[in-house]
Amino acid sequence: MKIDLTDTTASKINKALVQGRRAIGTPAVGMVLTMVIVTDEENAYDALKAAEEASHEHPSRTLLVIKRHARTPRERTRSRLDAEVRVGSEAGTGETVVLRTYGEVSDHADSVVLPLLLPDAPVVVWWPVDAPGVPSKDPLGALAQRRITDLYAVENPLRTLEDRARSYAPGDTDLAWTRLTPWRSMLAAALDQARVPVVSAAVEAEAENPAAELLARWLEARLRVPVDRVVSDGPVVTAVRLGTADGDVVIDRPEGPLATLSLPGQPSRTLALKVRSTSELIAEELRRLDADEMYAVALRGEAHEETPAHV
Amino acid sequence: MTTPVWTNPLRDPGDRRLPRIAGPSGLVIFGVTGDLSRKKLMPAVYDLANRGLLPPGFSLVGFARRDWADQDFAQVVHDAVREHARTEFREEVWQQLAEGMRFIPGDFDDDTAFKQLRDAVEELDASRGTGGNFAFYLSVPPKFFPKVVEQLKKHGLAKAPEGSWRRAVIEKPFGHDLASAQQLNAIVHDVFAPDQVFRIDHYLGKETVQNILALRFANQMFEPIWNRSYVDHIQITMAEDIGIGGRAGYYDGIGSARDVIQNHLLQLMALTAMEEPASFDASSLLTEKLKVLKAVKLPEDLGEHTVRGQYAAGWQGGAQVPGYLEEEGIDPASTTDTYAAVRLNVDNRRWAGVPFYLRTGKRLGRRVTEIAVVFQRAPHSPFDSTATEELGANAIVIRVQPDEGITVRFGSKVPGTSMEIRDVTMDFAYGESFTESSPEAYERLILDVLLGDANLFPRHQEVEESWKILDPIEEYWATNGRPAQYASGSWGPEEAYEMLARDGRSWRRP
Numbered sequence: 030m031k032i033d034l035t036d037t038t039a040s041k042i043n044k045a046l047v048q049g050r051r052a053i054g055t056p057a058v059g060m061v062l063t064m065v066i067v068t069d070e071e072n073a074y075d076a077l078k079a080a081e082e083a084s085h086e087h088p089s090r091t092l093l094v095i096k097r098h099a100r101t102p103r104e105r106t107r108s109r110l111d112a113e114v115r116v117g118s119e120a121g122t123g124e125t126v127v128l129r130t131y132g133e134v135s136d137h138a139d140s141v142v143l144p145l146l147l148p149d150a151p152v153v154v155w156w157p158v159d160a161p162g163v164p165s166k167d168p169l170g171a172l173a174q175r176r177i178t179d180l181y182a183v184e185n186p187l188r189t190l191e192d193r194a195r196s197y198a199p200g201d202t203d204l205a206w207t208r209l210t211p212w213r214s215m216l217a218a219a220l221d222q223a224r225v226p227v228v229s230a231a232v233e234a235e236a237e238n239p240a241a242e243l244l245a246r247w248l249e250a251r252l253r254v255p256v257d258r259v260v261s262d263g264p265v266v267t268a269v270r271l272g273t274a275d276g277d278v279v280i281d282r283p284e285g286p287l288a289t290l291s292l293p294g295q296p297s298r299t300l301a302l303k304v305r306s307t308s309e310l311i312a313e314e315l316r317r318l319d320a321d322e323m324y325a326v327a328l329r330g331e332a333h334e335e336t337p338a339h340v
Numbered sequence: 341m342t343t344p345v346w347t348n349p350l351r352d353p354g355d356r357r358l359p360r361i362a363g364p365s366g367l368v369i370f371g372v373t374g375d376l377s378r379k380k381l382m383p384a385v386y387d388l389a390n391r392g393l394l395p396p397g398f399s400l401v402g403f404a405r406r407d408w409a410d411q412d413f414a415q416v417v418h419d420a421v422r423e424h425a426r427t428e429f430r431e432e433v434w435q436q437l438a439e440g441m442r443f444i445p446g447d448f449d450d451d452t453a454f455k456q457l458r459d460a461v462e463e464l465d466a467s468r469g470t471g472g473n474f475a476f477y478l479s480v481p482p483k484f485f486p487k488v489v490e491q492l493k494k495h496g497l498a499k500a501p502e503g504s505w506r507r508a509v510i511e512k513p514f515g516h517d518l519a520s521a522q523q524l525n526a527i528v529h530d531v532f533a534p535d536q537v538f539r540i541d542h543y544l545g546k547e548t549v550q551n552i553l554a555l556r557f558a559n560q561m562f563e564p565i566w567n568r569s570y571v572d573h574i575q576i577t578m579a580e581d582i583g584i585g586g587r588a589g590y591y592d593g594i595g596s597a598r599d600v601i602q603n604h605l606l607q608l609m610a611l612t613a614m615e616e617p618a619s620f621d622a623s624s625l626l627t628e629k630l631k632v633l634k635a636v637k638l639p640e641d642l643g644e645h646t647v648r649g650q651y652a653a654g655w656q657g658g659a660q661v662p663g664y665l666e667e668e669g670i671d672p673a674s675t676t677d678t679y680a681a682v683r684l685n686v687d688n689r690r691w692a693g694v695p696f697y698l699r700t701g702k703r704l705g706r707r708v709t710e711i712a713v714v715f716q717r718a719p720h721s722p723f724d725s726t727a728t729e730e731l732g733a734n735a736i737v738i739r740v741q742p743d744e745g746i747t748v749r750f751g752s753k754v755p756g757t758s759m760e761i762r763d764v765t766m767d768f769a770y771g772e773s774f775t776e777s778s779p780e781a782y783e784r785l786i787l788d789v790l791l792g793d794a795n796l797f798p799r800h801q802e803v804e805e806s807w808k809i810l811d812p813i814e815e816y817w818a819t820n821g822r823p824a825q826y827a828s829g830s831w832g833p834e835e836a837y838e839m840l841a842r843d844g845r846s847w848r849r850p
Contacts, residue, residue, distance in 0.1 A: 207357075211392055214358045217350040218395050222364045222469050224346050251349045286432040290396045295469045298439060300396050301389075301432040313357070323355040 032114040039144040042112045042126060046145075049116035049124070060123050062315065063146045064091045065154045067138070067169055075307070076157040077125065082308035084123050087315040090147050091125045094169070096135040108132035110141060139168040146172070151318045155311070158182045165198035173200065175318050177311070180205040180239035190239050194328040199320035205240040206324050207310045208265075211302050212244060212280070215290070216269060219278050223292050229272035230256040235263025244269070247327035265304065362790030364395050365473035366440070366464055368457070370448075370488055371480035372402035372413075376511070380542075381479065382417045383424040384782035389437050390427045391779075393787055397468040399440035401460055405447055413443035426780055440468050448480075448487045454495040461497065472504030475538075475789050481590075482513060486527045493531040508532045509789055511540050512603050514800075516594060517814065518807035525800040534800060538789045543604045543709075544796040545781030545788075547770060548744040552611045552711070553620070555738070555746065562736070563616075565715070567690045572733060573843075575697045575712040576608050577850050578740075579704035579831075583651065583661060584678070588669030597648070597680035597810060600700040604709075606633065606806045607798060608740070609696055612711055613686050622794035626801065633805040637685045642816040644842060649679035649824040649833040651703040656829030661703065663828070677823050678702045681836045682813060683843075695843065699836065703828040708850045709740040727759045735848075745769035 030052055032045045064084075066076050073095050080091050099105045113127040126145060130138055146152055152173040154164075160178040161167040170176045180203050183189045193203065220227070230248050234241030244266060245256040252271070261267045264284065271278040276293030286303040351358065367385065369377055388394050402413045418438075422429055442460045446453020464470045476497070478488055489508065492498040500506040508528060515521030528537055543549055556563055565571070578600055584591045591599070610629040617624035639645035653663035665672050679701030686696065715734040728751070737747040745768050752764040788796055824833035831849060840846050 210357045213350070214361060214392060215396065217348060217358055218361045220348045220350050221361075222395070222397070222471065227349070248350075251352070253349075286430070287435065292469060295397075296467050298397050298468060299432075299436050301392075301430065301436045303430065303432060317356055321357070323352065323357070 030115070030117055034112040034114065036109050037112050038110065039141050042114060042128075042145060045112075045114040046116065046124060046126070049114055053117040060088045060090055060147055060150065062087060062089045062151045062153055062318070064089045064315075065094060065142055065152065065169060065173065066091065066157065067094045067096075067154065067159075068157050069159065070095055070097065072157045073127075076155070077127070079307040079311055080155070081125070082306075083311040083315060086312045088123045089153075089315075090123050090145070092142055092145055093125065093127045094138050094142065095127065095129045096138070097129050097131045099131050105132055108134040110134050137168075139172060142169060143172060151175070153177065153315065153318070155314075162192060163196040164201055165196070175314070176201050177314055178203050181208075186237055186239035187242060190242060190328070194330075197325055197328055199325070202314060202321050202324055203239075203243075204307070204310050204314075206243050206321075206327065207313055208240050208305065209244050209247075210313060211305070212266060212269065213247065215280055215288075215300055215302065216248075216271070216278075219280065219290055219292060220271070222295075223271075223273060223275075223278050225273040225275055225293075227252045227254060227271045227273055227278075230254055231259050231268075231270045231272075232256055232266065233259040233261040233268040233270075234266040236260045238263070238265055241266050243327045246330035247323070249330055250326050359391070359393055360787070360791060361393055362395055362398070362787060363473065364397060364469055364471035365475065365790050366399035366401060366461070366468070366470040367475050367477060367786070367790070368401040368403060368461075369477045369479055370403045370484075371478070372443075373404045373406060373416075374479050377479050378416070378420040379424050380780070380782045381477065381786070382420040383426065384780055384786050386417075386421040386425045386433070386437065387427050387780065387783050388787055390425075390430060390433045394437075394790075396436070397440065397470060398437070399442065399464045399468050399470050400437070401442045401444065401457070401464070403444045403446065403453070403457060405445065406443075407445055408443050410441060410443050414438050414441045417441060426783075440464065448484055448491060451491075451495075454491045454497070458495050458497055472501040473506075473790075475507040475509055477509040479511060482515075482524065485510065485524060489528055489531045498531045505536065505792065506532070507536045507538060507789060507792070509538045509540060513594065513598065514539060514603070514803045515807065516598055518804060518811050521800075521803055521807050525804070529800070535794065537800070538785075538794065538797045539799075539803065540782075540785055541603050541607055541798050542781040542785065543740070544607060544798070545783075545785040546740060546744070547779075548738060548740045549608065549611065550796070551746075552608075552738060557616050566713070568692055568694050570715055571694050572714050572716045573695045573697060573845060574609075574612060575699070575714065575848055576605050576612070576710075577712070577848075578604060578700045578709040579707060579850060580700075580702045581657060581704060581707045581829075583703050583828075584664070584667055584670075588667060592670050592674055592676050595648075595677040595680070596700050596702065597677055597682070597814065601680055601682065601698055602806050602810045603798070603803075605698045605700060606809065607802075608711055609684070609698065610802070612713070612738075613691055613696070615690070620795065622797075622799075625795060626799050629798075630801055630805060632686060632688075633802060633809065635686050635688045635691075636809050637687045638809070638812055639683050639685070642813060643820060645683040645839060646813055646816070647679075647681045647824065647833060647836045647839050648677035648817055649701065649826045649836070650674075650676070651678050651701075651828045652825040654828035654830075656703055657706075661828045663825070664702075675817075675822055677817070679704075679823070679826060679832050679836070681832065681839060683839070684809070697840065697845075697847075699832065699847070701826075701832055705829060705831050705849075707742065710850050711738040711740065712848050712850075713737075714845075714848075723759060723761060728761050730760070730762045732763050737848075743769065 109131040111129040115125040153175040154173040155177040164170040164176040180186045232245040268281040279291045282288035288300040288302040291297040614628040614632045617628045650664040681699035684696045713736045731751040735749040748766045751761045754760040824835045826833035
């Protein structure tokens with residue numbers, strides 16, 4: 030069911046949530062986290078859809094914070110909060126509150142969000158677009174254990190990547206990094222089979238692709254070899270080559286979901302490497318809510334990595 | 341193992357996004373045309389591939405008496421996957437998998453077929469990089485086990501080349517009594533090392549069963565009361581609403597106690613009752629489970645504390661169903677039990693005096709498996725007896741299937757001016773708090789076999805110890821009385837209720 034509230038407050042929203050739950054007869058549900066999505070009206074629909082799909086794996090309370098810009102200057106000074114409470118079938122497996130802030134309250138969205146967080150449950154903030162410069166210092170970001178940004182949604186991804194590296198705090202993560210998991214796990218599996226030291230490496234991708242840069246940095250950090258960045262026609266990352274004494278280990282994905290894996294001395298074989306949907310990426314992000322140390326390593330790249338004990 | 345230690349620089353324990361992918365390997369399924377293979381194994385293999393948990397080059401070899409080529413086999417797998425897989429069908433995943441499919445037509449005593457199998461395995465090593473690592477899944481009736489393992493040995497398939505592994509996967513029944521179980525173990529262990537034999541008890545692959553250990557040993561609030569000072573008794577139930585269906589040939593003469601209590605229920609009991617393992621590895625778990633199974637003591641009077649039954653004709657869930665003795669292929673004088681309830685005691689410091697009631701049956705009220713830990717009543721109640729009239733005993737119920745989760749039952753005040761206390765429940769449901777579609781048990785177990793992780797597989801010592809518990813009961817039943825009849829769709833025979841009433845307790849309605 031859906032309850033609309035205009036010019037409201039957090040405590041009225043809380044009442045509406047209880048009322049909604051009573052009405053559909055599920056007074057207690059096992060929601061495991063609160064997901065805060067900060068976005069604009071344009072991206073709200075897609076983001077909410079992705080979050081609701083992800084909520085099938087991680088039932089959550091989703092708070093969608095939309096900062097609105099009123100049209101007239103007089104309206105702009107007036108502060109107002111509108112809310113739309115959705116429970117039951119309309120909200121995936123959890124509850125959804127769409128919050129629209131107008132005027133001054135937009136700068137104090139954290140005061141609305143804080144009372145609506147689930148007690149004692151982790152908080153995740155996701156900025157599909159327009160992430161703050163320093164996510165961990167943002168008032169909403171500071172409420173969260175996990176802060177999800179997306180380098181695919183910025184004007185100048187490589188420069189922003191440097192900013193993210195500088196401002197990294199445990200709990201930061203980026204969907205450009207999440208997109209790499211299938212690549213990384215296939216590369217690790219390929220090395221499991223090849224079992225030889227890697228002496229050179231190259232990442233081929235479309236120009237200015239932040240995921241490719243992260244992948245290259247991760248490889249540099251882990252393999253301790255310089256990694257060539259080769260520009261290809263894309264889409265996104267098209268190939269990774271790891272040079273070994275016996276020959277090249279190559280995963281090549283020129284287009285589509287099918288990649289080819291070649292190992293020295295073995296015939297090549299096909300691999301499924303699909304570009305995943307946003308909801309799958311978000312679901313993966315929510316699986317672990319502790320700091321992602323490997324993301325920090327990849328962000329920093331090879332130069333700053335401390336020597337791991339087990340090498 | 342004498343392989344040099346190779347550390348993959350791309351792997352790191354801190355990098356927890358990278359899934360546990362099985363190493364280079366292949367799976368050979370004997371009896372690949374069977375129901376289990378089509379409904380569970382093939383879909384599980386596909387689901388694993390779809391989740392990216394199988395290594396590139398993973399190969400699936402089918403072995404059966406069918407005149408099929410590789411493509412025909414791939415088509416059969418394709419259909420099975422389409423129909424039964426849990427995850428969506430993706431063409432690219434299918435292509436990756438289909439390239440590694442081989443089929444070997446033949447009988448189990450056909451030497452040429454096994455020679456072909458050997459050639460296929462070698463060819464896959466060369467063309468797909470399976471690295472000599474193969475698991476042989478014996479999805480065949482137990483009478484064929486000796487033949488198959490002998491053939492594997494004869495054709496050099498059971499012996500792993502240097503630096504690789506060969507594993508055998510077998511399904512229950514693991515014998516029908518202690519002697520036959522020992523014999524079976526001897527045959528299999530003659531060919532495969534004991535730690536390379538994986539016995540599938542699909543219950544142990546279920547999330548809820550693994551969660552018993554998490555519940556008990558990762559939390560502080562349950563373990564302090566998990567003992568004789570607070571627990572009154574424990575009931576472990578596995579009920580099915582179906583009859584024996586088409587399994588008359590297998591079922592008659594075996595019965596529910598051998599089919600279910602010996603493996604599933606005793607495993608659930610061991611996990612519920614065991615002490616904390618030193619670590620979460622296969623050998624520590626085995627040590628603790630064995631300790632519990634060895635401490636199990638049977639009641640002195642088996643007649644008083646065990647019950648067996650057979651379902652009689654009746655109505656179940658709105659459909660008229662025949663009785664067991666009227667089922668096709670069943671001897672009308674059969675004494676095979678379709679319901680069994682036993683009381684066991686665990687003689688150790690933690691559980692002395694706490695009975696464990698185990699029951700299983702076919703054609704019961706509904707399909708349910710659960711473990712109920714029933715607590716003692718409060719030693720003193722400040723409320724007068726009218727206030728607590730409707731208050732039962734506190735209980736923690738682990739719902740294994742369906743609707744996986746945990747229920748806690750306790751008393752609460754009924755709103756109103758008078759003091760009245762009634763039972764309420766607090767509920768944790770897996771489906772609500774975690775993924776809607778948690779992996780199928782077989783997915784987890786096949787992956788564990790390929791990874792060589794034996795945590796969730798009963799070892800031969802446990803199997804033999806379980807038979808030692810059940811054998812005296814079966815012997816007693818063989819010489820005393822007949823199974824009681826119970827109405828289909830009920831919760832078992834009257835005698836089972838009397839059995840608990842003698843102890844001053846009653847069965848939960850699950």
